[in-house]
Amino acid sequence: MELTDPMDQLVAPASIDDFRSRLAGVIDQLPRRLRQCADHIAANEDRIAVSTVADLAVGADVPPSALIRFCQILGFSGFSEMQRLFRGAYVPGWPDYATRLADLKLGGAGSPTALLAEFIEAGRLSLESLATSVDDAVLGRAVAELAAADTIHIVGLRRAFPVASYLAYVFENMSVSAMLHDGIGKLDHRFALRPGDAVIAITFAPYSEETLALAHDAADRGLPVVALTDRQASPLAKFSSAVLTVPEVDFGAFRALSATIVLAMTLAVAVGAARE
Amino acid sequence: MELTDPMDQLVAPASIDDFRSRLAGVIDQLPRRLRQCADHIAANEDRIAVSTVADLAVGADVPPSALIRFCQILGFSGFSEMQRLFRGAYVPGWPDYATRLADLKLGGAGSPTALLAEFIEAGRLSLESLATSVDDAVLGRAVAELAAADTIHIVGLRRAFPVASYLAYVFENMSVSAMLHDGIGKLDHRFALRPGDAVIAITFAPYSEETLALAHDAADRGLPVVALTDRQASPLAKFSSAVLTVPEVDFGAFRALSATIVLAMTLAVAVGAARE
DNA sequence: AGCAAAATAGAATAAATATTCCAAATTGGC
DNA sequence: GCCAATTTGGAATATTTATTCTATTTTGCT
Numbered sequence: 001m002e003l004t005d006p007m008d009q010l011v012a013p014a015s016i017d018d019f020r021s022r023l024a025g026v027i028d029q030l031p032r033r034l035r036q037c038a039d040h041i042a043a044n045e046d047r048i049a050v051s052t053v054a055d056l057a058v059g060a061d062v063p064p065s066a067l068i069r070f071c072q073i074l075g076f077s078g079f080s081e082m083q084r085l086f087r088g089a090y091v092p093g094w095p096d097y098a099t100r101l102a103d104l105k106l107g108g109a110g111s112p113t114a115l116l117a118e119f120i121e122a123g124r125l126s127l128e129s130l131a132t133s134v135d136d137a138v139l140g141r142a143v144a145e146l147a148a149a150d151t152i153h154i155v156g157l158r159r160a161f162p163v164a165s166y167l168a169y170v171f172e173n174m175s176v177s178a179m180l181h182d183g184i185g186k187l188d189h190r191f192a193l194r195p196g197d198a199v200i201a202i203t204f205a206p207y208s209e210e211t212l213a214l215a216h217d218a219a220d221r222g223l224p225v226v227a228l229t230d231r232q233a234s235p236l237a238k239f240s241s242a243v244l245t246v247p248e249v250d251f252g253a254f255r256a257l258s259a260t261i262v263l264a265m266t267l268a269v270a271v272g273a274a275r276e
Numbered sequence: 277m278e279l280t281d282p283m284d285q286l287v288a289p290a291s292i293d294d295f296r297s298r299l300a301g302v303i304d305q306l307p308r309r310l311r312q313c314a315d316h317i318a319a320n321e322d323r324i325a326v327s328t329v330a331d332l333a334v335g336a337d338v339p340p341s342a343l344i345r346f347c348q349i350l351g352f353s354g355f356s357e358m359q360r361l362f363r364g365a366y367v368p369g370w371p372d373y374a375t376r377l378a379d380l381k382l383g384g385a386g387s388p389t390a391l392l393a394e395f396i397e398a399g400r401l402s403l404e405s406l407a408t409s410v411d412d413a414v415l416g417r418a419v420a421e422l423a424a425a426d427t428i429h430i431v432g433l434r435r436a437f438p439v440a441s442y443l444a445y446v447f448e449n450m451s452v453s454a455m456l457h458d459g460i461g462k463l464d465h466r467f468a469l470r471p472g473d474a475v476i477a478i479t480f481a482p483y484s485e486e487t488l489a490l491a492h493d494a495a496d497r498g499l500p501v502v503a504l505t506d507r508q509a510s511p512l513a514k515f516s517s518a519v520l521t522v523p524e525v526d527f528g529a530f531r532a533l534s535a536t537i538v539l540a541m542t543l544a545v546a547v548g549a550a551r552e
Numbered sequence: 553a554g555c556a557a558a559a560t561a562g563a564a565t566a567a568a569t570a571t572t573c574c575a576a577a578t579t580g581g582c
Numbered sequence: 583g584c585c586a587a588t589t590t591g592g593a594a595t596a597t598t599t600a601t602t603c604t605a606t607t608t609t610g611c612t
Contacts, residue, residue, distance in 0.1 A: 127399050
């Protein structure tokens with residue numbers, strides 16, 4: 001085979017699909033060693049992002065240099081470039097997103113329209129990421145627990161308050177007995193939480209003391225606590241029976257709540273439906 | 277914090293769960309920089325396997341050495357060992373958003389995950405149409421008017437209340453003087469609205485009387501009123517100086533606020549930026 | 553079988569990446 | 583407001599990892 005075919009050299013595959021079709025195009029005119037590379041790579045596409053040349057070479061049972069020649073035949077400059085494609089394709093857009101937003105300095109932000117475009121993009125990505133990250137089993141458990149409860153207590157302050165109030169609104173519309181704790185009358189937790197009730201606690205870093213306290217209190221009394229939070233290691237996780245995490249992109253101190261609101265709405269509507 | 281606690285040094289976390297609980301155990305006794313590492317790592321667990329120290333350090337906004345110290349506190353010998361753990365457990369999530377969404381829908385009509393898929397889709401559509409439907413000129417005018425105001429009055433009840441409270445939160449964080457009218461003390465409009473102030477009114481069909489009344493009142497006194505509503509023919513349009521419409525896609529009887537929240541955030545951040 | 557063209561292995565080198573270390577800055581206790 | 587202890591940043595270094603190069607082997611052709 002002609003290794004220096006100028007056609008192949010010109011440009012590297014720009015997407016995984018591109019990569020696949022290019023691989024399919026050459027695979028059966030490759031000599032033995034390179035064929036081994038192709039086979040092993042094709043069979044282990046999902047490990048390219050996290051492997052070294054040496055790892056893959058051992059797997060394919062070829063010397064490292066063969067693997068690199070193989071990458072070059074596909075149009076990459078070397079293994080690193082191919083790996084970059086696979087690393088970047090995984091949850092596309094996320095890697096440099098936080099950085100991009102961070103670069104958008106508040107003072108230097110362009111027109112409101114440009115800002116809007118950024119936030120729309122952030123919201124879109126958050127929703128996509130929500131789709132792939134939600135744990136069906138946990139969501140199901142959360143719905144079941146809330147559906148079985150007498151009264152649902154909702155607590156979420158500061159940044160989480162809009163979500164909490166939205167939940168309260170939807171529950172009310174569905175005639176589900178719910179109580180929104182807004183932290184104004186701070187003493188009422190202990191009297192309001194009754195056996196048979198359940199709690200939805202919403203908080204993001206920096207976690208609000210009052211929210212944690214109420215959730216803690218409820219857990220101590222054996223009530224189910226559903227957590228809507230930003231990560232598994234959240235302090236809420238310690239005393240929650242179901243932890244739902246929402247991957248949301250921050251902008252400075254601000255957080256677009258698109259994904260959180262959508263998840264909250266799902267929870268509320270599913271609970272309402274389950275009660276009928 | 278004692279960095280050389282012998283307990284932590286002894287053995288590296290053996291699993292991701294182990295890692296998470298160890299992280300949760302130390303996270304709130306870490307000093308500033310290390311705390312940043314912890315936050316960023318926790319929020320980007322899924323990228324550890326495919327990132328370099330430098331990448332993550334940039335994301336966390338710390339020097340690389342801080343990140344490595346952080347890994348060591350968790351019990352690893354360094355970053356590489358931590359990465360090894362995540363590479364082993366790595367299962368690529370791939371850009372299979374579409375597939376995943378389809379799977380969710382298949383969860384069976386009525387199941388929480390099927391619902392979630394529908395809401396995510398509705399949210400995405402709303403955001404996309406927001407991008408194309410916003411009138412730059414109107415948005416610019418709204419920002420200018422609000423930026424010039426002394427105090428910004430925010431009114432939005434029922435379904436719109438989460439958006440209003442979100443605006444109030446963001447303004448507060450940006451030290452913009454704002455007042456959230458929650459309809460509890462209904463008499464105060466007339467005394468609160470002062471010359472030089474401006475109003476953001478948010479309402480969707482069926483339009484809330486109180487919101488319209490406050491907006492009307494403000495317009496009568498010559499204050500600028502920015503409307504966030506669902507269509508140009510909204511009753512708010514009559515007495516608003518800038519009408520921003522949000523094309524929110526309904527799913528059944530329910531409306532997600534994804535696009536509305538994003539537009540509100542843009543407004544708030546742009547106003548905050550313009551004030552500096 | 554003999555020759556030219558292509559392919560290969562592995563050692564040598566280059567590049568990238570991780571880690572250490574210590575002077576400087578910060579924090580907390582008094 | 584000072585001192586001791588802790589934390590931090592970044593330059594220097596060590597290590598790992600990728601890539602190139604070339605002598606050697608294999609292949610395909612006559």
